[in-house]
Every structure is written in C-alpha cells, then in structure tokens.
Amino acid sequence: MPYPILKLPYGFQQRLRGLATPKERYNVQVAVGLGKNYLGPLQMCFRDSECSDFRLKQFQIHGNDGLRRDAENDNLFILEGTLRIYSFKPSDYYDHFYDHFLIKSDAFLMAGMEHPDVPQKLAKLCDPNLVTYLTAGTCRSDVNLDLIVDNFKNIEFIDIEFPDYQSNWMQDMLKFKNLKLTCLDIKSQFEKLFCFEPEELSQLYKNLPPTFRLILSCNKPPENASELVRQKLGPHFKEINSESRNTGGYDGFLIINLHDFLCFEVIEQTTL
Numbered sequence: 001m002p003y004p005i006l007k008l009p010y011g012f013q014q015r016l017r018g019l020a021t022p023k024e025r026y027n028v029q030v031a032v033g034l035g036k037n038y039l040g041p042l043q044m045c046f047r048d049s050e051c052s053d054f055r056l057k058q059f060q061i062h063g064n065d066g067l068r069r070d071a072e073n074d075n076l077f078i079l080e081g082t083l084r085i086y087s088f089k090p091s092d093y094y095d096h097f098y099d100h101f102l103i104k105s106d107a108f109l110m111a112g113m114e115h116p117d118v119p120q121k122l123a124k125l126c127d128p129n130l131v132t133y134l135t136a137g138t139c140r141s142d143v144n145l146d147l148i149v150d151n152f153k154n155i156e157f158i159d160i161e162f163p164d165y166q167s168n169w170m171q172d173m174l175k176f177k178n179l180k181l182t183c184l185d186i187k188s189q190f191e192k193l194f195c196f197e198p199e200e201l202s203q204l205y206k207n208l209p210p211t212f213r214l215i216l217s218c219n220k221p222p223e224n225a226s227e228l229v230r231q232k233l234g235p236h237f238k239e240i241n242s243e244s245r246n247t248g249g250y251d252g253f254l255i256i257n258l259h260d261f262l263c264f265e266v267i268e269q270t271t272l
Contacts, residue, residue, distance in 0.1 A: 006035050013038040021099035022076040045076040045102065052081030054105070056088070059097045071100040082107040085122075089114065093121040107133035112161075113143040123151035132180075135159040146172040149179065159185040162192065170196035170204065177207045182251070185215040190225055190258075193218055198236040201254070205266045211251040214266075221258040229256055237264040 005013065005028065017025060017039050025043035032039065046069075053064035061069045061079070069077045083105040092098075103126035113119070113136050123131075131152045141164040149155060158181065162169070165188050173184070186193060193216045205212060218225065230239070233254075240253065240263045256262040 005039075006032060006037055010038040021096070022074050023099050023102060026076055026102065043074065043076060045078055047078040047080070053084070054079050054082065055084045055086065057086040059092075059095065061101065069101070071097045075100050076102065078102045078104060080104050080106075082109060085110045087111060088118060088122060090117040090121045093125060098125055103127070104130055106130050108135070110134070110136040112137040113139040115140065116142045116144070116147055118143065119147045119151040128152050129154050132156040137161055138163060141166040144172050145169050145184075146175055149173070149176055149181075154180055156180050157183045159183075161187040163188065165189075165192045168195050169193075170200050173204055174200060174207065179208055181208055182211050183213050183215070185217070187217045187219070190218045190221045194229065194232060198233060201233075201266060202236075205252075213250045213253050213255060215255045215257065217257040225258040226260045226262060229258070229262060233264055237266055239263065240265050 005016070008016070016028075020028065022043055022045075025039070026045055028039060029043060048063055048065075051063040051065050054069075055062045059071070061071075061077075063069065069075070069079075077100065079101055083103065085108060088110070105126060108122070108131060128151055132154055134148065134152065134155060134157070136159075138161050141162070143162075144165075144167055145158070145160075148158065148160075169186060169188075169192070201214075204214070222228070233239075237254070250263070252266070254264040254266050256264070
C-alpha cells in the first residue's frame, strides 16, 4: 500500500481506526492483509447470501426479504445482485449513510437521472467494474450516454429514457471502442433517435460485439414515421420481417418501435 500504515506506532494505528468510517476500516483491513497490525478489533461486515435484490429509497435500504439494513453504529453491509434506486442526487454521495455499505451490485435499476454528475458519483460508491446492467427512467437532457459508458466500462445492457437528449447520442457512443455492450435500448423523441447517418450506424455495429442489438423506441412518432425510417435506412440495410427472421433472437439487429415494429439487419455496407 502507498502509505506505510503498518509502520505507525500502536497509538497512531488505533487513532486511525477510530477516525475511519466502517467502510474505510474494512478497506484498510483488506489492504494490510495478514501483516501484523494494531488496527483491531476487526470491522465486521454482513453479506446477505440469501438476498440478491435491494431497494434504495430516501436513505433506506431494504432487501427482498423485507428487512431494512440499518446504517447505524458500526454496521457494514455488502450489497450484491440488483440495486433498485428510486432517487439519487450527486450530493447524496457525501452522506454518511453510504459509509455503512459496500455496494458490489452488478445491476442498477434507476427511476431516472436528474443530474449529469449522477453516473460519476454512483460509480464512486460501488465497484463500477462489476456493473453490467443499467436501466434508468426519465433522464435529464444533459445526462449523456458517454457519461454512463465512461464510468461503467464493463456495461453490457443499457435501457434508458431521454425525453430530450441534449447532444447527439450516436456521436457520443462512437467515442468508444472495444466495449462489451450487447444491448442499447433508447426511448426518446423521433428526431432525437434518428439524428444519425447510415454510415454512423454501420460503424457503431462494427465497434461492438457481433451479438449487439440496438432498440429505438418513440411513444409519439409522426404519422409517417415508418415511411421516414424506411427512406433513411432502407437503401442501406435489409429490413427483416418476423417470418424471415431466424429463430436465434434479435442479436445483431436494429429494432425500431414506432407503434409499428420494424427490424433491420445491420450488415456490411457496399452502396454508401
């Protein structure tokens, strides 16, 4: 470890322990390992092996067993599995409530994101490398996809709603290569969804795994939405109907939900 904690005298180590939060004490214990130290007594932590679904709401965490995890005294809990987040503001990051939780969840189900700093602060509260699944309801216009992908680099599934995406989502995604993303589901306005060029769509699929699928959904499309999409994508990508689609699922396809259901096979372009 960078700072030689084990070389501190007994009194200093005890003082350090006394000043640390439960989470900090646990992390120091892990860092020093089996080396002789004066950091005792050990910081105990609780892992719920039978509970894999937690709800975070108004600084309270409940498991799917119905029990609340108390952020009191020296309690420290390890949260694994799914974390359902009903509200989270960047300022929440600094609350002592989180000193009592080691968040090792692999899936976040969020009611929404109301500030562009939410992905960064949330990533600092957990192990971001473990997060592979993220859904978010209504997000503010300046919460961009690149903020999410940049903070959760192992993300595989994103399902998110942007009523008024501020920038160009396709250009935000094209900043990244070698991602593990296999599904991106975006809900937004028609003009926001289809702000890209066919060349950009093709490049996105080249940058991502062969099983990647993109889902674009619009609740209030214009009357001629399907025709507009066909005019934009039809000359470049093969439209697939349900009868001709293979039975292997929708991996590798572009799926468009405009009340009508359209599906395109995004293949190597030769006519652009």
